[in-house]
Amino acid sequence: MSDNSAVQAAYDQRWQRILDCVALKQPDRMPVAFFATFWLAKYGNISCKQLMYDYEKTREIAERAVLEFDPDTYSTLVLATASGRALEAIGFKQVQWPGHGVGDDQPYQYLDREYMKPEEYDDFIFDPTGYYLHTYLPRVATAFEGFEGLPKFPGLHYFRLVAGMRAFAKPSVRAALERVIKAAEEVERFSGHHLAFTERMTSLGYPCTSAVTAIAPYDFIADYFRGARGMMTDIYRRKEKVLELLDKCSVFLLKQAVATARSSGNPVIFIPVHWAPDAFMSDKQFREFWWPSCRKLLMGIIDAGLIPMPLWEADCTKRLEIIRDVPPGKCIYWFERTDMVKAFEVLGDVVALRGNLSPSMMTTGTPAQVDAAVKHLVDKVWAKGGKLILDTAFGLPDETPVENVRAMFDAARKYTG
């Protein structure tokens, strides 16, 4: 076998393990995933800031890590970390990152704020694109400041359309457009490094399973528009508007996810789930506000021949019976703190499972404890027929000692071949 065909075979074999799990077939061995963000800084002995700003160094460290741990699948190691220059270029206000609100050795953090006012629901629902251009984008990134002055496009026609173009001559609009073009050039460089890294990994035989992301409609509105407090009170104060916007979002979020996945050629769509946990809302609220629009998204992804992979954050034990309502053999459900044995009991005949070594154990425990935790999942889930992709609870916690990561991969090989 030539080197090239050997690499291709290795790639196919790893990918097949994931696809077998999704299809609820028995793979030749339990796949193990490598999902990391700022843990790479620890591994490469550099600061979080360097990881965010030095494209080449980050790629080199990420490649070294993948080669050392030899996983069946890896995450977007460059895209999820080396965004410093791009964030700076667009003047992104929703995140604080090293040198911009947090220290050089701290990961970036999202700022939960009200980015959409309660009285703006109707504007967003009526014309999402207009709302983005005139209101949302200038609010969340400095590069777009000035877009408030763009013309209101709907309604422009004939000579009214010609005259409407005057807005582009405004100094504030011109300056904004120039900033956006400059920012886009940096984003293009950043994306280029991500794509080059992915191609390099493919050439070494490793598939990625989080290249494309999507978001549940409720989380989209709660996290990125209304903020936690706003959304939680909106479900009482403006319930009808929330439901209307959820419905609208489920359409464009689905279209965007499917289009991105198709252009990337990667069928797995990673959906980090924030507001589904048991503690965050009642069963009735979950069934009314959270699940219907998310299910619509999941079904749309499945109907497009793609694979949704929600990461159910925190503990979602009480939701298991509800989220079981998807066709069998189509999804990967990644759980963070939900008891995986319980998840297997309820969902084992419907979805592949992913996860979920505890963050506190990974960061403060010993290699022997990691080994025991892997064995527990192997014995109670994998050996009983669960289609488990072994991973940590939401990716490697940044502080995880390297020996605990080695213990995770060693134990997976030791117990499942």
Next chain:
Amino acid sequence: MNADEKQLVDWLADMNEEEALALAKRMLFDDGKDPLRVLELCRNAMDIVGKRFEEGEYFLPELVLAGEMLETIGALAKPLIKHAPGQEPKKLGRVLIGTVHGDLHDIGKNIVSFMLDINGFEVKDIGIDVPVARFIEEIDTYRPDVVALSGFLTLAFDSMKETIAVFEEKGVRDKLKIMIGGGQIDETVRAYTRADAFGVNAVEAVNLCKKWLGAAA
């Protein structure tokens, strides 16, 4: 409790915001009701909300909405209160709360703060990304009974551990009860940080403080 009073408690506890606020305004401004009595009714309603939370009927949206309703009524009632000297309501104890250094998250911390406040504790919230030295200064001047450390990220494990270790070094550890909370906090983290206890939600935080300060939970 007369009919109006009972109605206010019920509407607040049942999340009927518009009706509850209109009634509270009428009681305060038209009926000349003692503002302290109105606030007491609010606390009665919150007891019901807390109980429903513990029983699994209510969740975060109800805690947050109840908090906002009480904030609104509190802002209306407080200027009307005329305290005779020595008549200020007695607090159950002092709680100093903050998100540990390196972590900017505050949703959980804010909910815990107002739940402690409306349950009769004096709360000083010193914000997010709080350096250890700031906690020490505040302990020296504010003299809290309980210190509550919040953190959402895994980096908070070490920040909490370091913060508590400095409390030990400075000799203030034994004068305090320390509770920790946040998305990733569990017994492993509690043991690692040497905190006295952890809580998984705001009502647990209130109950821990009540237990430590000898109030009926």
